[in-house]
Structure formats: C-alpha cells, structure tokens
Amino acid sequence: MPFYRAWSTAKPPPSPLPEPKAVPVMPKDPSALAVGIPLQELGLYTPPRRRTPAAAGKQQQQQQQQQQQGMRIVISKPNSSSSSSSSSAAAGGEVVDWGASIRAAWEISERGGLSLLTTFLSSSTGLAGYEAARSYADGRSVSRLSPYLHWGQVSVRLMWQRMKIAKAQSMSKTFHRRLVWRDLAYWQLHHWPHMASQPIRTPYRDVQWSSGPEAAAHLAAWKQGRTGFPLVDAGMRELWATGWMQQSVRMVAAAFLTEYLHLPWSEGAAWFHDCLVDADLAINSMMWQNAGKSGLDQWNFTMLPTSKSQDPTGAYIKRWVPELAQLPAAHIHAPWEAPAAALAAAGVVLGETYPHRIVTQELSELRAVNVRAIRAARASAAAAGLADGRGYDLLVVPQGCTLKHDGKKTVVFTKEEYRQLEGPITATGRSSAAGAGMVDEGEEAEDAEAMLSDWQKKKKQKRSGSSSSKVTSTSSSKPGGIGTGKRGGSGSKQQQRSRATFRELQQRTMDDFMAKSS
Numbered sequence: 100m101p102f103y104r105a106w107s108t109a110k111p112p113p114s115p116l117p118e119p120k121a122v123p124v125m126p127k128d129p130s131a132l133a134v135g136i137p138l139q140e141l142g143l144y145t146p147p148r149r150r151t152p153a154a155a156g157k158q159q160q161q162q163q164q165q166q167q168q169g170m171r172i173v174i175s176k177p178n179s180s181s182s183s184s185s186s187s188a189a190a191g192g193e194v195v196d197w198g199a200s201i202r203a204a205w206e207i208s209e210r211g212g213l214s215l216l217t218t219f220l221s222s223s224t225g226l227a228g229y230e231a232a233r234s235y236a237d238g239r240s241v242s243r244l245s246p247y248l249h250w251g252q253v254s255v256r257l258m259w260q261r262m263k264i265a266k267a268q269s270m271s272k273t274f275h276r277r278l279v280w281r282d283l284a285y286w287q288l289h290h291w292p293h294m295a296s297q298p299i300r301t302p303y304r305d306v307q308w309s310s311g312p313e314a315a316a317h318l319a320a321w322k323q324g325r326t327g328f329p330l331v332d333a334g335m336r337e338l339w340a341t342g343w344m345q346q347s348v349r350m351v352a353a354a355f356l357t358e359y360l361h362l363p364w365s366e367g368a369a370w371f372h373d374c375l376v377d378a379d380l381a382i383n384s385m386m387w388q389n390a391g392k393s394g395l396d397q398w399n400f401t402m403l404p405t406s407k408s409q410d411p412t413g414a415y416i417k418r419w420v421p422e423l424a425q426l427p428a429a430h431i432h433a434p435w436e437a438p439a440a441a442l443a444a445a446g447v448v449l450g451e452t453y454p455h456r457i458v459t460q461e462l463s464e465l466r467a468v469n470v471r472a473i474r475a476a477r478a479s480a481a482a483a484g485l486a487d488g489r490g491y492d493l494l495v496v497p498q499g500c501t502l503k504h505d506g507k508k509t510v511v512f513t514k515e516e517y518r519q520l521e522g523p524i525t526a527t528g529r530s531s532a533a534g535a536g537m538v539d540e541g542e543e544a545e546d547a548e549a550m551l552s553d554w555q556k557k558k559k560q561k562r563s564g565s566s567s568s569k570v571t572s573t574s575s576s577k578p579g580g581i582g583t584g585k586r587g588g589s590g591s592k593q594q595q596r597s598r599a600t601f602r603e604l605q606q607r608t609m610d611d612f613m614a615k616s617s
C-alpha cells in the first residue's frame with residue numbers, strides 16, 4: 100500500500116489560521132467570570148495512583164515463589180488503577196502518585212510543545228541530526244512532539260508549515276515520511292475499526308500465543324522492566340516513569356514481547372496505551388499489529404533485545420537500570436555473559452541486585468516458536484482463499500479504502516519465512532544485527548520486498564548460474580541466519596565474501612529505494 104506516494108500527490112494542507120489578536124469575549128473584570136470547580140471535586144478526575152515498580156518487582160518475586168510452590172497466580176489488570184492499587188496493598192507495596200514523574204518530565208502546555216518544536220527545527224542535534232541519530236535510545240535527535248501532537252497542543256498544520264520554512268524535507272526525508280504515517284494510522288483505524296484488538300489479517304486470529312502462569316509472569320516482568328534484558332528493562336522503566344520511549348526502543352520492547360516471549364501483541368498494545376503520554380489508538384494499534392505480524396505492514400526485520408547500536412556506550416541503560424551503572428559497556432547489554440570478576444567489580448549479583456534473564460534459551464530458538472505458531476495459523480489461509488499461490492496473504496480491502504482495490508482481495512507483503520509453511524526458519528529482511536539496529540519500519544516493507552525481488556531477478560538474469568545461486572542461498576539462510584543476528588555455518592571465504600557483498604548491496608538497494616520513494 101504505497102500510502103506515502105498517494106499522499107505525495109494530494110494537495111498540500113492549508114496554512115494554519117493566524118493567532119487571534121484578542122480573546123473574543125473577555126469581560127473587563129475577569130473576577131466576574133464563573134469560578135471553576137476542580138474536576139476532582141466533580142468526581143471526574145482521579146489522580147493516577149499505582150504501585151512503584153520496585154514494589155511491583157517485589158510482587159513479581161512473590162509470584163515466582165508462589166509459582167514454584169504450585170500456587171495460583173493472579174496478575175492485576177493493567178488498565179484498572181483501582182485493581183492495581185488494591186493488589187499493591189495486598190503486596191504491601193508503596194502506592195504513589197504515578198503522575199508525579201510524568202509531570203516532571205514534560206512541560207504540559209502549548210508553550211512547552213512550541214518550544215520543543217522550535218528547538219528541534221533549529222538545533223544541530225534536532226532535525227539536522229535526525230537521519231543519522233534518530234535511532235539512539237536516548238532520543239537525542241527526535242522531536243518528542245508526539246504527546247503534543249496527540250493532545251492537540253501543537254497542531255500538525257502548524258508543524259507542517261514550520262517544517263516547510265525550515266526546509267525539513269530536504270534535511271530529513273525520514274522525519275517527513277514518519278509524520279505522514281500518522282495519517283496512515285488514522286486511515287487504517289477508520290477502515291479497520293477493530294484493529295486495537297482484532298488482527299487485520301484474519302487468519303492470524305488463530306495464532307496460539309503462550310498462556311498460563313509462566314506466560315503471566317513473563318508479561319508482568321516485561322511491564323515492570325525486570326526481564327533481565329537491560330535494554331528492554333531500561334525502555335519499560337522509562338515508559339513507566341515518563342510515559343515515553345524513543346521509537347527503536349519501543350520496537351525492541353514490542354519485538355521482545357511478541358517474537359521472543361511469544362505473548363499476544365494485544366497485551367503489549369494495552370500496556371503501552373495505558374502508559375504512553377502519546378497513547379494514540381490508531382498509531383499504537385498499527386504499530387503493535389505490525390509487531391505481531393497481523394498488520395498491513397508486518398515487520399520484515401527483527402529487533403534483538405541485546406542489540407548495542409541504539410545505546411553503544413550503555414549510558415541509556417545505566418540511566419534507567421542503575422543497578423548496572425558500574426558495568427562496562429562491553430557487558431551491559433548481556434550481563435549474563437559477563438565474567439564473574441566484571442560483575443563483582445560492578446557490584447552486580449544476578450538474581451539479587453538485577454534479575455536473571457526470564458528466558459535463557461537461544462534467541463533464535465525462542466523466535467522459531469513464534470514463527471511456527473504463525474505458520475500454523477496461516478496453514479488454512481490458502482484453503483480459505485486468504486493466501487495466494489505464492490503464499491502471500493490476501494486481504495479483502497474494505498469499501499471506500501482505496502480507489503483501485505475496494506472490496507477486492509489484495510496481496511499484502513508476507514515474510515518469506517511465513518510464506519513457506521514448513522522447513523527451516525529462514526528469516527529475511529533487515530535485522531538489528533545486520534542493519535546495526537538502525538532500521539526503518541512501516542509501510543515501505545511491501546515495496547522494499549518487491550523491489551528487492553525485482554533486483555534479485557535482474558541480477559540472476561545477468562549473472563552466471565553459479566553466482567546467482569549464491570545470492571539465493573544467502574537470502575534463504577539457515578536457522579540463526581540474518582534475521583536472528585547470527586550466521587549459520589560460516590562457509591568458505593568466497594561464500595562469506597559473497598554474503599557480505601549481498602548484504603551490502605541489499606542495504607544499498609534499500610537505501611536507494613527509500614530515497615526514491617520518500
């Protein structure tokens with residue numbers, strides 16, 4: 100669905116209205132204005148009160164002990180503040196004003212939003228650095244305008260106009276494109292109104308996600324930032340404390356929940372919606388559907404929870420996971436691999452000062468569970484007329500959606516590893532390791548895939564049979580291949596070289612394509 104291209108042909112949005120010169124009906128004596136009654140007194144506002152994450156961690160430990168003793172575990176529902184408070188009391192946890200740290204992190208006003216916008220558009224670390232630095236976990240080069248855009252303190256029209264003046268598109272095509280994705284999300288929610296909880300690709304309803312006490316404990320640990328995977332934990336703690344996370348960290352957290360813990364994307368979406376200050380039904384649902392692979396643009400990349408590229412120095416992790424503050428950067432993304440001496444020198448005792456990993460299998464094995472479950476759910480799709488002969492998902496496009504495809508079955512990009520319902524898991528696309536974690540995402544997946552396969556076909560035609568088969572074998576790597584960040588068998592030097600060349604060409608082709616389609 101080349102939404103961005105369609106958008107590019109539309110008329111530009113009109114300029115925002117000028118600021119009013121005066122407030123229209125202001126009485127001379129402001130004290131004559133009716134006295135407001137605080138919302139709280141009217142019973143219309145309840146300050147958000149929750150357990151502290153530390154207390155929640157204590158509750159989790161208790162749950163794990165209960166689980167070991169074979170007792171039933173009750174996880175409090177994330178969306179109900181009253182149930183959280185009462186379970187907190189049961190756990191003996193401290194009930195706090197959840198809003199305090201969020202209020203401290205943001206200037207919640209139009210002035211705050213406009214000041215962020217001005218700084219972002221003019222400073223060398225803002226928009227000017229966006230292309231190069233947008234994926235860093237600390238959000239150093241992103242705008243942080245999402246809550247202001249969501250709540251309307253900054254209008255998107257005003258932002259658009261200021262971007263034009265600042266020549267934003269020539270500075271960062273990605274920023275421009277991402278802003279258009281807001282509209283893509285609203286378009287999706289309009290046409291798939293149940294997308295907050297129901298898969299857009301209907302066969303994915305049958306994915307058998309993990310369930311039971313262990314799954315519940317994993318979900319609780321993920322929410323509390325106590326998974327034992329520092330980058331995931333840092334992100335989840337930042338989310339709790341400030342209501343915001345930078346996009347790549349959201350992706351790491353989402354991929355960890357869906358692909359490695361094999362837990363339903365809808366659980367993640369609900370928790371994000373509860374915690375985010377920019378919680379937006381359309382964008383959040385779109386991104387979680389894509390993470391869970393049932394959305395229009397299923398992610399064709401994998402974000403490793405141990406990826407270093409978003410936080411190479413470990414400073415972000417150290418900020419949000421202070422238990423690991425003394426651990427050198429070399430070990431901070433995977434403390435379980437650190438030598439005992441390094442842990443001791445940093446005062447880290449795994450399982451005491453910082454949790455053990457909640458899952459200890461190889462990441463590639465964990466991901467394979469998820470891939471198999473998706474394959475199983477898709478197995479009957481072809482018989483139901485919801486997959487084409489090549490294995491791509493078919494989607495019935497709702498009426499009024501597009502000019503061309505209304506009411507018709509349309510092919511949507513489907514990852515190669517799902518298209519083949521059996522055989523080894525052969526992850527394709529960019530991974531956080533292969534692409535150094537600096538990946539882009541979203542609706543370009545289908546186009547990029549089509550473009551890549553075109554490119555591969557042309558290459559095959561040009562090359563001799565033997566060299567073209569090398570390209571093919573690289574793209575269909577063994578378990579632990581590109582998508583998992585680990586190569587399969589190393590092969591000969593010649594093979595390694597051709598793989599490296601292929602990856603480089605693949606990346607270059609992607610970049611070219613992105614540049615052209617932006």
Ligand SMILES: Cc1cc2nc3c(=O)[nH]c(=O)nc-3n(C[C@H](O)[C@H](O)[C@H](O)COP(=O)(O)OP(=O)(O)OC[C@H]3O[C@@H](n4cnc5c(N)ncnc54)[C@H](O)[C@@H]3O)c2cc1C
Pocket residue numbers: 241242243244245246248249274277278279280281284344345346347349350353371375377378379380382383384386387390541
């Ligand atoms: C799992 C997951 C859940 C998300 N949930 C939300 C959500 O509830 N609300 C929300 O606003 N964003 C959501 N996003 C998208 C994105 O992460 C945030 O918009 C972005 O991180 C906000 O920070 P920023 O304003 O600095 O973004 P910038 O990078 O500065 O981008 C500028 C603006 O473009 C828009 N934008 C950026 N990325 C996207 C995107 N992928 N899709 C649609 N619009 C985008 C936002 O309005 C953003 O404020 C989610 C992403 C993921 C991976």
